[in-house]
Amino acid sequence: MQVEELAISGVKILRPKKHGDSRGFFSEVYNRHALGDAGIDIDFVQDNHSLSSERGVVRGLHYQTPPFAQDKLVRVIRGSIIDVAVDLRRSSTTYGKHVTAVLSADEWNQILVPVGFAHGFMTLEPNTEVIYKVSNYYAPEHDKGISWNDPDLGISWPIEERHAVLSDKDRRQLQFSQIVSPF
Numbered sequence: 001m002q003v004e005e006l007a008i009s010g011v012k013i014l015r016p017k018k019h020g021d022s023r024g025f026f027s028e029v030y031n032r033h034a035l036g037d038a039g040i041d042i043d044f045v046q047d048n049h050s051l052s053s054e055r056g057v058v059r060g061l062h063y064q065t066p067p068f069a070q071d072k073l074v075r076v077i078r079g080s081i082i083d084v085a086v087d088l089r090r091s092s093t094t095y096g097k098h099v100t101a102v103l104s105a106d107e108w109n110q111i112l113v114p115v116g117f118a119h120g121f122m123t124l125e126p127n128t129e130v131i132y133k134v135s136n137y138y139a140p141e142h143d144k145g146i147s148w149n150d151p152d153l154g155i156s157w158p159i160e161e162r163h164a165v166l167s168d169k170d171r172r173q174l175q176f177s178q179i180v181s182p183f
């Protein structure tokens, strides 16, 4: 498995091996030992799967507060997304900064977003399916968010606001300046 560190410490791009043959392919998309060899020792407890039917669907920017904070290991099995992680670690030199990565079924890449980050993505194609492991259970009362297009975050999304598709919840998220990070 290939591992690439992104510009903010802790956020990594993983690319598991794909074994192709005349039938198709086989890939170990999660292997705890392989992650351990890459210095990643996380006990994932829940698998999530979302389908977004349109291009321009935004889910995020979300995080769960302790004691239900989540590490996330995200991959795309159909379509593609631009994935975003915002550093909410108050002592970090990159507090409030973000990294982005294009994840796609074609690239077969994954992103590891550790506890301490807000996470979200925008779909780049219709019918995009995202699968991800989280290291803590869903806890609605601990589910928090930041507005996806907060100018203070400076995230340059590839699809303009008027064409973005969001949940009512995500249309009402707080601005970055309004949150008190618990990390």
Ligand SMILES: Cc1cn([C@H]2C[C@H](O)[C@@H](COP(=O)(O)OP(=O)(O)O[C@H]3O[C@H](C)C(=O)[C@H](O)[C@H]3O)O2)c(=O)[nH]c1=O
Pocket (backbone or CB within 6 Å): 048, 050, 059, 060, 062, 063, 072, 119, 120, 121, 137, 138, 167, 169
């Ligand atoms: C996250 C979650 C949601 N739900 C239920 C709650 C709602 O009835 C429905 C949709 O939830 P929500 O609108 O929060 O789903 P997303 O907007 O895709 O949220 C995700 O968006 C970004 C990408 C994230 O990083 C998080 O994993 C997660 O917050 O699924 C559950 O039953 N379990 C769960 O773990």
